[in-house]
């Protein structure tokens with residue numbers, strides 16, 4: 001698999017872009033003409049810059065408004081092309097992208113366009129270069145790859161081929177299966193992009209909302225299966241016009257890009273086992289059995305506060321680490337680890353972010369296989385020195401520099417608690433009926449959300465749901481659920497766009513992204529509420545009036561909800577959801593207790609604005 005990315009996909013000047021692209025492991029780069037022109041260096045210098053860091057220039061683009069023009073525009077277009085071919089010779093690339101004409105002057109007609117391309121092929125051949133024709137989804141006469149292919153076929157010139165771009169095909173819901181009819185050697189390059197499903201003008205959607213394959217909603221896998229079936233063996237090139245990416249970190253976006261291509265081709269290889277697809281072998285996406293633990297880094301004082309909250313929720317200290325200042329609290333299948341070491345990642349995480357849930361432990365079928373998949377997808381392994389009798393638990397870096405530990409039932413990892421902790425077998429946990437971690441909510445800057453969507457989706461067998469807008473009094477927060485089919489792993493990613501929202505405040509004050517809340521499941525919310533001594537978030541009477549009106553609740557039931565400050569939601573199938581919250585801790589961390597009944601699979605989104613408003617009021621009052 002040879003990979004490439006268009007310079008337009010990331011931010012920086014041309015030199016910064018090339019450096020980031022090479023560092024992320026791409027083999028090549030598409031030079032967007034504008035990036036070249038505005039950089040100001042000569043074509044020869046750019047050629048040298050790319051060569052010095054091992055990048056091929058796979059494509060020069062775009063050449064606009066060419067086919068089907070009347071004279072004198074037609075002759076002008078050929079003159080323009082000749083100039084660009086000379087430039088390409090200097091740049092050291094042999095392929096130019098010609099995108100379909102959008103000019104009102106264009107005349108249309110397949111044979112007219114084919115004749116233009118045959119002549120362009122002649123000129124290209126004289127300069128030792130090739131041209132590829134791409135149908136823009138909004139092209140005036142040519143806006144479908146099948147028409148572009150017919151033109152290329154009729155042009156019948158070895159220097160003229162087609163360029164396929166997943167966005168143009170999939171945004172118009174064209175059947176990607178039609179690509180299978182194109183001979184692979186006539187496909188000169190393949191451009192890949194995904195996008196969120198938004199109903200809007202095609203050009204605007206394309207220029208601002210594209211994202212990496214796997215980050216959006218388009219069937220890019222089907223598209224790529226069809227391309228692979230043609231025998232196409234050229235580079236897979238990302239071309240992502242995205243406002244956030246243009247302003248983001250070129251390195252981080254490039255790394256996401258590489259990951260997206262590896263993940264894409266891993267999926268294609270599994271679906272098309274007979275095709276020769278060179279992507280690293282790796283285990284399938286990993287099924288998670290449960291969130292086995294969550295680990296907090298804290299100092300002694302804040303740990304005491306945290307322990308107070310845990311105790312109020314019915315957690316019990318069941319063991320101390322054999323050699324470290326680390327305690328284990330448990331209830332049901334929930335393990336909470338509190339780390340007050342003055343050393344290691346927990347400590348540096350505490351110093352950088354304050355008290356935070358910096359690590360989670362996931363129970364999987366095979367921790368080493370998970371490591372293999374994660375690292376094949378470019379995740380960073382995490383290790384730190386371990387003491388005598390301690391286990392080196394396989395781990396990768398996650399959101400905000402936090403850690404995801406991986407546990408399984410292997411002889412060592414399966415006994416991690418007993419091995420590392422002095423656990424008092426006599427302790428009986430009565431608890432308040434909490435059974436497991438329902439979900440983990442991670443808060444981040446909005447710009448980071450796609451990175452983590454791709455990270456989780458590519459490594460673990462999870463799906464993303466549609467993005468939900470959650471209104472905070474100070475701005476919108478975008479919430480994205482990542483979950484597996486069985487509900488064993490549920491993550492909510494919350495993206496803050498400004499520092500005044502509750503989520504934004506948390507990100508700013510804790511210096512980066514991390515877990516902002518943990519939700520624990522119970523089978524009986526009313527019993528849990530009674531059994532706990534937790535200081536809960538108070539809910540306003542207007543909320544209860546509203547849900548009474550919405551759902552027609554009986555007075556008795558409503559009183560019980562009120563008594564526990566419990567939020568309520570119901571889905572169309574009659575599934576029910578109950579949730580209540582702790583008061584905030586530190587800069588806005590909190591716990592949530594939930595009960596799901598009758599297959600309710602949401603997260604109480606209609607309640608979120610009420611919850612946020614109450615939390616903000618509590619924050620202002622200094623509670």
Ligand SMILES: O=C(O)c1ccc(O)c(O)c1
Nearest residue numbers: 062097099134165206207
């Ligand atoms: O938006 C455009 O104009 C444009 C240009 C070149 C491309 O390859 C493309 O897919 C879109």
Ligand SMILES: [Mg+2]
Nearest residue numbers: 134165191239
């Ligand atoms: Mg394109």
